Amino acid sequence: MLRYALRRLLSLAVSLVVASLVIFLVIEVIPGDPASYMLGINAQPDTVAALRSELGLDVSKTARYLAWVGGMLHGDFGTSYTYRTEVAEMIGERMWISLPLALYALTLSTLIAFPAGILAASRRGSATDLGVMGVTQLGVAVPNFWFAMLMVLLFAVKLRWVSAGGFPGWENGFWPALRALTLPAIALALPQASILTRVMRSSLLDTLSEDFIRTARAKGLNRRQALWRHALRNALIPVLTIIGLQFSFLMAGAIIIEQVFFLPGIGRLIFQSISSRDLIVVESVVMLLVFAVIVVNFAVDLAYAWVDPRLRR
Amino acid sequence: MFDRLKLAFAALAIGASGAAAADLTVAIQLEPPHLDPTSAAAGAIDSVLYSNVFEGLTRFASDGSIVPGLAKSWDISDDGLVYTFHLHDGVKFHDGTTMDAEDVKFSLDRARAEDSTNAQKALFAGIADVEVVDPLTVKVTLSAPNGSLPFNLAWGDAVIVAPESIENIKTNPVGTGAFRFVNWVQGDKIELAKNEDYWGTPARLDHVTFRFISDPTAAFAAVMAEDVDVFAGYPAPENLPQFEADPRFQVIIGNTEGETILAMNNRREPLNDVRVREAIAHAIDRQAIIDGAMFGLGTPIGAHFAPHNPAYVDLTALSAYDPEKSKALLAEAGVENLTLSLKLPPPSYARRGGEIIASQLRAVGIETRIENQEWAQWLENTFKGHDFDLTIVSHTEPMDFGIYANPDYYFGYDNPAYQELIKTLDLTTDPAKRTELMRQAQEIMAKDYVNGFLFELAVATVAKADIRGLWKDAPTQATDLTAVYWDE
Numbered sequence: 001m002l003r004y005a006l007r008r009l010l011s012l013a014v015s016l017v018v019a020s021l022v023i024f025l026v027i028e029v030i031p032g033d034p035a036s037y038m039l040g041i042n043a044q045p046d047t048v049a050a051l052r053s054e055l056g057l058d059v060s061k062t063a064r065y066l067a068w069v070g071g072m073l074h075g076d077f078g079t080s081y082t083y084r085t086e087v088a089e090m091i092g093e094r095m096w097i098s099l100p101l102a103l104y105a106l107t108l109s110t111l112i113a114f115p116a117g118i119l120a121a122s123r124r125g126s127a128t129d130l131g132v133m134g135v136t137q138l139g140v141a142v143p144n145f146w147f148a149m150l151m152v153l154l155f156a157v158k159l160r161w162v163s164a165g166g167f168p169g170w171e172n173g174f175w176p177a178l179r180a181l182t183l184p185a186i187a188l189a190l191p192q193a194s195i196l197t198r199v200m201r202s203s204l205l206d207t208l209s210e211d212f213i214r215t216a217r218a219k220g221l222n223r224r225q226a227l228w229r230h231a232l233r234n235a236l237i238p239v240l241t242i243i244g245l246q247f248s249f250l251m252a253g254a255i256i257i258e259q260v261f262f263l264p265g266i267g268r269l270i271f272q273s274i275s276s277r278d279l280i281v282v283e284s285v286v287m288l289l290v291f292a293v294i295v296v297n298f299a300v301d302l303a304y305a306w307v308d309p310r311l312r313r
Numbered sequence: 314m315f316d317r318l319k320l321a322f323a324a325l326a327i328g329a330s331g332a333a334a335a336d337l338t339v340a341i342q343l344e345p346p347h348l349d350p351t352s353a354a355a356g357a358i359d360s361v362l363y364s365n366v367f368e369g370l371t372r373f374a375s376d377g378s379i380v381p382g383l384a385k386s387w388d389i390s391d392d393g394l395v396y397t398f399h400l401h402d403g404v405k406f407h408d409g410t411t412m413d414a415e416d417v418k419f420s421l422d423r424a425r426a427e428d429s430t431n432a433q434k435a436l437f438a439g440i441a442d443v444e445v446v447d448p449l450t451v452k453v454t455l456s457a458p459n460g461s462l463p464f465n466l467a468w469g470d471a472v473i474v475a476p477e478s479i480e481n482i483k484t485n486p487v488g489t490g491a492f493r494f495v496n497w498v499q500g501d502k503i504e505l506a507k508n509e510d511y512w513g514t515p516a517r518l519d520h521v522t523f524r525f526i527s528d529p530t531a532a533f534a535a536v537m538a539e540d541v542d543v544f545a546g547y548p549a550p551e552n553l554p555q556f557e558a559d560p561r562f563q564v565i566i567g568n569t570e571g572e573t574i575l576a577m578n579n580r581r582e583p584l585n586d587v588r589v590r591e592a593i594a595h596a597i598d599r600q601a602i603i604d605g606a607m608f609g610l611g612t613p614i615g616a617h618f619a620p621h622n623p624a625y626v627d628l629t630a631l632s633a634y635d636p637e638k639s640k641a642l643l644a645e646a647g648v649e650n651l652t653l654s655l656k657l658p659p660p661s662y663a664r665r666g667g668e669i670i671a672s673q674l675r676a677v678g679i680e681t682r683i684e685n686q687e688w689a690q691w692l693e694n695t696f697k698g699h700d701f702d703l704t705i706v707s708h709t710e711p712m713d714f715g716i717y718a719n720p721d722y723y724f725g726y727d728n729p730a731y732q733e734l735i736k737t738l739d740l741t742t743d744p745a746k747r748t749e750l751m752r753q754a755q756e757i758m759a760k761d762y763v764n765g766f767l768f769e770l771a772v773a774t775v776a777k778a779d780i781r782g783l784w785k786d787a788p789t790q791a792t793d794l795t796a797v798y799w800d801e
Contacts, residue, residue: 032689038346039432040354041696041723042710051352051430082346083499084483090499149530156538164534166524167501259528262535264500272500276346277689 004311008301012294019290020072024065027283033057034081034277055081068283077284082276087284090269097167098258098265101181102250105188109246112193117200117239122227124205132197139194145256148187152260155183165261184261188254192246199242203235210234236307244300248293334799335519337780339792340532340541342548344500344525347483350469351424354432356709356790359469360545361503361523363791366407367472367488370398370417370451371463377570377621377711377788379463383412383473383489384451393458393742400449404512406475407493413448420473421453433470433710439739460742464712469789491516491795501525517782517798536562536775543776543783545792548661550608556775565774567786568621571707572614573662575670575765578702580725583648590762592642593703594632596677597670603768606665611768616755617714620769621786624751628759632766639677652680653702658691662770663705670705670765696723707770711788714751717758726763 035051036043052058071078077087120132156164162183168176207213208231216226255267262268266285273281305311343357350358350367364372372382381387384398404412423429425437439462442454455462465471478487486494491513492505505521524541526532529549535541536556547553556562575597583589603611612620615628643651653674657667664685671681681703686695695701701723708716718735720727731754738750759766772787782797 030690031693032687033693034689036692036697037689038353038355039430041692041708042435042713043354043432044434046427047430047432047434050428054430084347085499093498094500149534152531152534152538156540157534160538163540164538165526165531166535166540169498169501260531262501262524262526262528262531264498268500272344275687275689 004305005302008298012298015294016291019294020069020287021065023283023286023290024068027279027286028061030277032277034279037277038082057081068280072284072287077288078280080273080278080281082273082278083281087281090281091266091285091288094264094266094269096170097181097263098251098254098267100177101184101188101254101263101265102247104178104181104185105192105250106243106247108185108189109193109196110243112189113196113200116193116197118204118227118232120197120201121204121208122224129201132201136194136197139190140198142190144187144191145260147190148183148257148260151183151187165263167263180261180263184254184257184263187257187260188250192250196239196242196246200235200239203238204231207231207235233307237304240300240303240307244296247296248289251289251292334801335517336521337518337543337794337797337799338522338524338541339543339545339794340524340526340535341545341792342525342527342532345503348486348494348497348503349474349482350472351420351474352430352432352483357525359790360792361505362486362488362490362494363469363472363789364490364793364795365492365505365521366486366490366494367469367474368490369466369468369472370400371467373467373711373788373791375784375786375788375793377786379467382467383417387463389742393460393740394455396453396455396462397446398451398453400451401512402449404489405510406478406489407487407508408475408478410475410477412473412475412489414445414451415448416473416475417451418443418445419476421471423474423479424471431470433468436465436468436471458740458742460739460747461712467789469791492518492521514795516795518794521794523792539777543774543780543792545772545774545783547773547775550610550773553608553610553773553775561778563776563778563780565776565783565785566610567772567774567784568612568619569707569709569770569772569787570619570711570713570789571709571770572617572619572713573611573666573705573707573767573770574617575767576701576704576706576724577764578699578723578725579727579763580699581702583646583651584653584702586646586648587762588642588646589648589651590764591632592639592646592648592677593674593679594762594765595635595639595642596674596679597632597765597767598634598673599629599767600634601673602666602669605669606662607768607771610771610773612771613768614766616759616766617708617717617764618751618755619711622712624748626752626755628755629766631759632762636677643678649678650680651678652682655681655683656691656695656701656704657683657685658688658695658704658706659685660707662707666705666767670703699723699725705767709770709790714754714758717754717763724764726758726761728757728761731757731761 035048039048080087116132120129123129152164155161167180170177213226213231216230255271258265258267270285341360345358345361346353346355350362368382370382370384371379374380383400385401387396387398389396406412421443424431425440439455439457439459440453441456444452446452475487491508491511493508495504495506497503503523507516507519526535532548533552536544553564557564577584577590579585599613613629614620615631618625655667657663667683671683674681695704715735716722717726718732734754741747774783776783779800781800784793
């Protein structure tokens, strides 16, 4: 198990270095200069030059890359060009919305997917199964931002139960904050839950047709007992993979949903920073997301080994 | 089932907005990058802070005229070179310190300094010296007479700042206005509160929250759900009839200083031929663009000049929609199979307008290659790099026809007669003569068909029906709330 973990850890480190290079190069290649963007079309060239030197943009790219990576190694993500605040501080603040939102959505999606997937698999071919498959087909097909808009029109504009967007902040109480995240979380969870349900169902069905299940049934377990005691755990590997991928997707993929609900989260930060060419913020946030994805995948890899002892070797 | 759901939501509904009648929530599209109006071009900074938190020696009134601000009056020497500003007595910054002539000198010197990062540094270019006469008198000496000095000093980029607050101005702005800055939750909102020690007419609102909603659908939902009381610069004109029909809301449509133009690269073949430019001008049906791209909002213009300005001359007839004339001019210039690049920045006037213009040009035999660009990319490639044939952009700075006198400007118009005229105008202080010169300037640019002059951008504000005192027009980018109140 230890060797397995170490091997995974090494590949994690290599992935991070490669990612930092790719991110830096890609973002620096996009045309557009943060100083000109901030000063607009009437700025004089000497003003732009003064701002560039104030922002530290007048040094070579290599030097900027090394300073950026060096800073990150001891937790310094740099200072935003536009906001002029510490990037780490900004990410910290935004994380308090994006992380709970992702967890909320993931919880909802898992809570829906597990029972629905198990139900559909255990009653294969029944009306319930067909119903679940139909609904999840729709869930995968409907774009989540469109679904989000429909929910806003119904619950905020028509029924006035919730506000159309925005975030009151955790300091004003847990419930108002949770309430503000509810519609976005549902919108994010819907397609994820649909995918997860379908994966859960097909993985269970595959496992249920394996030899060891037949053996278990031959030993006298009924279908239900065989499913719960033997099939479920063996069917979990693909499901875990999907959950791991979904968590990463939810962290990074809330950009549009955060726009629809004007939530001050990580997605909105990336969106604003890209358009204002706040390169250091984009680079650091993307790097952090890459780090999160890699760590989550590392955790998923470890979970595989826990679920399936054969992988520990 | 429905009732139970409702109950569940109600249980979550704690701490909803219980706004008092002296509170106001204002939505604008873009969030300011930081809060220093004197070192960035972002209009969003002025949208929040201009006149509310920061004030200059002079200021724009809602009709675009220049009125006294922190300076109660000023004298101009006979040679037009020395402006002596007399400051209001008893003006205090929000941190309690007194605003006096030293602060004015500091602010103006900072804006025109060598290492200044003021986005409109050109406004201060003619200032040779700023001298403190006494705590309430400042003498500004110019290197040449400049009749637009009071106008220049009204810009948000020329507001008076305190030296001791400069360090943190980007996150904690300290001004002299009727509202003081309270809090900024980045990505979410900026809060202002009434300045109890204001030197002038106090504000009638106690507390103001600015929110930032750029998505048009989210904007619609936020207004309809009454999450916001005012949406200044409402992004989706297609929704306006619905708000107009709803007794809960009022829709205010006003002028801006945004001359929206189809800019042509005058340096490039064949656009350096005035006949080709004229042909393009006649190919454009302005009203079709206003109706199609702006849902009817906007006033046609025939030159780069705001129609609500007294010095405006209606020259739209010079470039009236006439496809036949357009084809004849192209034939006369010997231009065939013309394909031009058309670079479009993000605003809907450009993206929607660009599609319409492309089809209008196709009707006279000009093909276009449309390329959508983000602002940063547009600034880099199109504006700075001059890599374009055509582009659509709204020039939102007030009285900015001086850009046509700069041959290095992105559209590359180089006419010595025009440049001479602008020089004369700068040296003229007599209002009647200035008006005459500005009329001549419009005629020169219109007859040279420098650009396709499309329309003056309109601004729509959607507000709750019982809010009064909002600006109708936008002579500068501002959401001046100093006179706003709830009518009860």
